[in-house]
Amino acid sequence: MEVAPGEVYGLLGPNGAGKSTLVKQVIGLLKPDSGRITLGSFDLVEDPDAARQLCSYLPQAQMPIDSFKAREAIDIAGMIRGGPAAEVKRRREEMIEALEIGEWRDVLGARLSGGVKRLVGFAMVTVWPGRVIILDEPTNDVDPLRRRRLWEQIRRMGSEGAAVLLVTHNVMEAEKSVDRLAIINEGKLIAEGTPSSLKADDRGRLRLQLMLHPGNSTPELAPLVRDHVRVGNNLVTVIDEDAAGAGIVWAQDLLARGVIEEYALGATTLEDVYVRLTGHKSESER
Amino acid sequence: MTVPIPMIGVLPAKRTGPSHWWHGFIAMLRWEITNMRLLLPLTVVVQVLFGAGFVLGIGLFFEDIPSRAALFLSTGATTITLIMVGLVMGPQLVAQQKLEGTYDYMWSLPVPRSAATTAWITLNMIFAIPGMVVALLVASWRYGVDLEISFAIVPAVLLTLLTATLLGYALAHAVTKPEVTLLLTQVLIFGIVGFSPINYPQDNLPGWLAELHEYLPFLPMATVVRGGLTQGLVSNVVQSYVVLSAWGLIALGLVAGSLGRRR
Numbered sequence: 098m099e100v101a102p103g104e105v106y107g108l109l110g111p112n113g114a115g116k117s118t119l120v121k122q123v124i125g126l127l128k129p130d131s132g133r134i135t136l137g138s139f140d141l142v143e144d145p146d147a148a149r150q151l152c153s154y155l156p157q158a159q160m161p162i163d164s165f166k167a168r169e170a171i172d173i174a175g176m177i178r179g180g181p182a183a184e185v186k187r188r189r190e191e192m193i194e195a196l197e198i199g200e201w202r203d204v205l206g207a208r209l210s211g212g213v214k215r216l217v218g219f220a221m222v223t224v225w226p227g228r229v230i231i232l233d234e235p236t237n238d239v240d241p242l243r244r245r246r247l248w249e250q251i252r253r254m255g256s257e258g259a260a261v262l263l264v265t266h267n268v269m270e271a272e273k274s275v276d277r278l279a280i281i282n283e284g285k286l287i288a289e290g291t292p293s294s295l296k297a298d299d300r301g302r303l304r305l306q307l308m309l310h311p312g313n314s315t316p317e318l319a320p321l322v323r324d325h326v327r328v329g330n331n332l333v334t335v336i337d338e339d340a341a342g343a344g345i346v347w348a349q350d351l352l353a354r355g356v357i358e359e360y361a362l363g364a365t366t367l368e369d370v371y372v373r374l375t376g377h378k379s380e381s382e383r
Numbered sequence: 384m385t386v387p388i389p390m391i392g393v394l395p396a397k398r399t400g401p402s403h404w405w406h407g408f409i410a411m412l413r414w415e416i417t418n419m420r421l422l423l424p425l426t427v428v429v430q431v432l433f434g435a436g437f438v439l440g441i442g443l444f445f446e447d448i449p450s451r452a453a454l455f456l457s458t459g460a461t462t463i464t465l466i467m468v469g470l471v472m473g474p475q476l477v478a479q480q481k482l483e484g485t486y487d488y489m490w491s492l493p494v495p496r497s498a499a500t501t502a503w504i505t506l507n508m509i510f511a512i513p514g515m516v517v518a519l520l521v522a523s524w525r526y527g528v529d530l531e532i533s534f535a536i537v538p539a540v541l542l543t544l545l546t547a548t549l550l551g552y553a554l555a556h557a558v559t560k561p562e563v564t565l566l567l568t569q570v571l572i573f574g575i576v577g578f579s580p581i582n583y584p585q586d587n588l589p590g591w592l593a594e595l596h597e598y599l600p601f602l603p604m605a606t607v608v609r610g611g612l613t614q615g616l617v618s619n620v621v622q623s624y625v626v627l628s629a630w631g632l633i634a635l636g637l638v639a640g641s642l643g644r645r646r
Contacts, residue, residue, distance in 0.1 A: 121487070124491045125491070125645060126487055126490060126491060126645060127645055128645035139397070144397075145643075145645065146397065146495070147397045149491055149492065149493045150397060150398060150493040151395075152491075154487075154488070154491040156484065156485075156487045156488050156491070157484070158483065158484025158485060158487065158488075159483075159484075159485070160485065160488060161418065161480065161483065161485035161488065161489070163421065164417055164418050164419070164420050164421040164422070165417055165418070169417060173410065173413055173414050173417060176410045176413070177407070177410040177411065177414060177492050177493070177494060178492075178493055179398065179406070179493065205421075207421070227493070
């Protein structure tokens, strides 16, 4: 796996796939059994001190800032990362404005909602960033509006030259925001590439999604179905573009017979690739 | 017009050396002080109550406390407040961090781990002092004991606190599972309060346990503190310093070993 400066690189996979384990090895919290992790001329497995200086890490858990006012937490985090006080303050204000969290500037962490705390955590990690920015589920609990601001900032880190390593199981978000991504399952890398290259196999195909009545077994599939996966009551099938008409007729028939509650026909998404490869539904579709 | 984000771009040289260490130490002191400020007043109150309560509570065992026992109790309770802060409260705080999942962030920060550890130990030691002083004051007020405090109390308290804190730190970081750390601290409280010759003379214990305590750090801690607070109550002060220093070095080794450790 290789990540270039300026790249926002997504690590996707179901819970327990090994995404967090991998980034904890990069930052030097865990030691890999074998293999190498390098950053420029630094061997990060051999030199975890260098890893901690060169990488900023937003863990999946909330930051321990109950006793800190939001602005203090960002300032002290910037100071710990080695930033000069005046510069850190300037960056702090920039981040607070960009993430639209100004109204909580002087509020104690203990009184912040999960989403705002998450944004403060992001500001702590990026106020004086390392060359590699590791974000483990950064958008958890964040409301849709500020989620957009957060993505803008993540993109900005990339466009200014940082390598961003982004752990997520929200495929829809990742599809829109990452340059390249890896899909990991059970500790193994099962696919890597740009979102569109990963979808290349599905070119010329459509997804026909069928919501089964709860408890119904999978109906007999029409011959036009190229691929399918069922998660819960959700049956996602892949059909050829020129079979769209026949697909609708088939779905209408299932609907009329009460096998399904509804159906939807649309372009294939990264989600479909992900589901096909891992056999799991991602968070964005739950 | 946004200003470019500093620090992104070129790969810098790794920071090392005394100024990097000192900067990390100061930054972590600031972090820890801010982190503790909500809990700090409560923590100090609990320690003060613990010290005072312990002195007064044990006194209830006696209808009329003999003066030698009163002296043992007063100096013992003082020692116990020091041990508790280092060996029990410290590891409990770390275990709490691990349970909350905040430990990973703290250990991913770009400061030398020895600087972060030193900051934590320094504060832990400072916060132990109020409880100790109050325990001593309550004891002399309640039992009217005649303390003869000498300068030897300074190294005695420092070495006792440092060793207890280092042992606690090693216990918290070397034991991976926080649940186990919490359990061990409970066992320690029980063992130290009930079965260590801190509040009573060593002769009161069965022979084998009295013998064992020659090699454990708790009796030497009590002895050196008594040596600083009284005259003639204890005799083997020098030997106690030797044993305690050895424990201090062992604990330091354990802590140093746990610093670079990755799971």
